[in-house]
Amino acid sequence: MKVHPQEIEARFRRHAVRVTRQRAAIYAALTETTSHPTAEDLYRTVKRQQPLMSRNTVYYTLGVLRQAGLVREVNVGHHVARFDGNVTAHHHLICLGCSRIMDVMDDGLNQLALSHRQARGFQVLGHRVEFHGYCAECQHAQENVMKRRE
Amino acid sequence: MKVHPQEIEARFRRHAVRVTRQRAAIYAALTETTSHPTAEDLYRTVKRQQPLMSRNTVYYTLGVLRQAGLVREVNVGHHVARFDGNVTAHHHLICLGCSRIMDVMDDGLNQLALSHRQARGFQVLGHRVEFHGYCAECQHAQENVMKRRE
DNA sequence: TTTCAAGTCAGGAATGATTCCTACATAGCA
DNA sequence: TGCTATGTAGGAATCATTCCTGACTTGAAA
Numbered sequence: 001m002k003v004h005p006q007e008i009e010a011r012f013r014r015h016a017v018r019v020t021r022q023r024a025a026i027y028a029a030l031t032e033t034t035s036h037p038t039a040e041d042l043y044r045t046v047k048r049q050q051p052l053m054s055r056n057t058v059y060y061t062l063g064v065l066r067q068a069g070l071v072r073e074v075n076v077g078h079h080v081a082r083f084d085g086n087v088t089a090h091h092h093l094i095c096l097g098c099s100r101i102m103d104v105m106d107d108g109l110n111q112l113a114l115s116h117r118q119a120r121g122f123q124v125l126g127h128r129v130e131f132h133g134y135c136a137e138c139q140h141a142q143e144n145v146m147k148r149r150e
Numbered sequence: 151m152k153v154h155p156q157e158i159e160a161r162f163r164r165h166a167v168r169v170t171r172q173r174a175a176i177y178a179a180l181t182e183t184t185s186h187p188t189a190e191d192l193y194r195t196v197k198r199q200q201p202l203m204s205r206n207t208v209y210y211t212l213g214v215l216r217q218a219g220l221v222r223e224v225n226v227g228h229h230v231a232r233f234d235g236n237v238t239a240h241h242h243l244i245c246l247g248c249s250r251i252m253d254v255m256d257d258g259l260n261q262l263a264l265s266h267r268q269a270r271g272f273q274v275l276g277h278r279v280e281f282h283g284y285c286a287e288c289q290h291a292q293e294n295v296m297k298r299r300e
Numbered sequence: 301t302t303t304c305a306a307g308t309c310a311g312g313a314a315t316g317a318t319t320c321c322t323a324c325a326t327a328g329c330a
Numbered sequence: 331t332g333c334t335a336t337g338t339a340g341g342a343a344t345c346a347t348t349c350c351t352g353a354c355t356t357g358a359a360a
Contacts, residue, residue, distance in 0.1 A: 018307070018308075018355090018356065018357080019356080019357095020308070020309085020355075020356075022308085022309075023308095038346090039346080039347080040345095040346080052309090052310070053309095053310085054309070054310045054311060054312095055310095055311090055346095055347090056309075056310065056311070056312090056347095056348085056349095057308080057309055057310070059346090059347065059348075060308080060309080060348095061308095061309095064308095075225050075229070079225070079229055079230075079231060079317075079318075079345095079346080080229075080345090080346065081229060081346085081347085093264075093269070093270075093272050093274070095272070096275070102270070102272070104264065104268055105268075106264070106265075106268060109262065112259065112262075112279065114243075114254065114256070114281060115256075118254055118255075118256060119243070120243075120252070120286070121285070121286030121289070122243050122245070122252070122281070122283055122284070122285055122286065123283045123284045123289055124243070124281045124282070124283040125246070125282055125283040125284070126281075126282050126283070127279060127280060127281045127282065128279070128280045128282070129262065129277060129278070129279050130277060130278050130280075131264060131272070131274045131276075131277045132274070132275055132276050132277065132278070133272055133273045133274040133275040133276070134272070134273045134275070135271070135272055136270070136271030136272065139271070139273055168326095168327060168328080168336070168337070169327075169328090170326075170327075170337065170338085172337085172338070173337090188317090189317080189318080190316095190317080202338090202339070203338090203339085204338070204339045204340060204341095205317095205318090205339095205340090206318095206319085206320095206338075206339065206340070206341090207337080207338055207339070209317090209318065209319075210319095210337075210338080211337090211338095214337090229316095229317080229346075229347075230316090230317065231317085231318090301360100302359105302360085303358105303359085303360080304357105304358095304359090304360100305356105305357100305358095305359105306355100306356090306357095306358100307354105307355085307356080307357100308353100308354080308355070308356085309352105309353085309354070309355085310351100310352095310353085310354095311350105311351095311352100312349105312350090312351095313348105313349080313350080313351105314347105314348080314349065314350090315346105315347085315348070315349085316345105316346095316347085316348095317344105317345090317346085317347100318343105318344080318345080318346100319342105319343080319344070319345090320341105320342080320343065320344085321340100321341090321342080321343090322339100322340095322341095322342105323338105323339095323340100324337105324338080324339085325336105325337080325338070325339095326334105326335105326336085326337070326338085327334100327335095327336080327337085328333105328334100328335095328336100329332105329333090329334090329335100330331100330332090330333085330334105
């Protein structure tokens, strides 16, 4: 969702992240979409407003924002990192057809825990659940392929 | 765990995978360890027995085995694919310190499901749960660092 | 408001994992 | 045993990401 410039600045300061035009633009682009873009996607989006923007700055900034906890990195099978401006507890549906990533909010999933025995001394700080399958569109596309074959 | 050569051959045939020395060696190496090695790790291991083995063959073979369902690819934050010869339902504990990946078997976790509303037309085929935190060794290492600072 | 140092940025080069290309070799069927 | 689709080796190419360096800003202090 759209976050106002002042709010972006406030969040940066709250997380001790220096405020720059580049960072604000990257963070704004990331929070305005729910599509979990790649660094390259963000680079292309932001470059439209700031043609001097370098890929390097995008990577560097994403690293800074991630360390500050303002951004989450999502890694799902395709060896390209994808980013998420939503850092509240949530999980993902991943389409094996089109690689789309959709958010799932579910309190039950947030509260999964391991028994002491299973944790084997591991100190668990958090967890993620990924559901894999096919989105509605990819299912329809598949059905159409089948029909055409008949 | 160690899988006998005949059993490897049988599994390959059952999954319509051609049997070659290279493939058997790669699959054997992967099933003998619980360390979730990278393609590079496997390449180095197998090259000891078969010095002509090429990295390419390792990647190609892992692709074949994965498609056949004999191997699982695990992707966890570090942008390097890691592989798992255990394809039964299980989940992972991931150490943020040493990147170690440990298996978790838990029926409760295997049975997670989404409500119809949350699935939003998504056809779910499977899911994975990753727990992130610090393994026992990394916790101790951290404590020692703290002590030294005192 | 000016000054200054720490922290950022741009651009290009470097790295590392993975994939592509191609000629040769082999598995598995007839 | 011979044929043919498929697999293998090795090197080149690609792609995401990181490193390096010098110039530029930000933010805090004077």
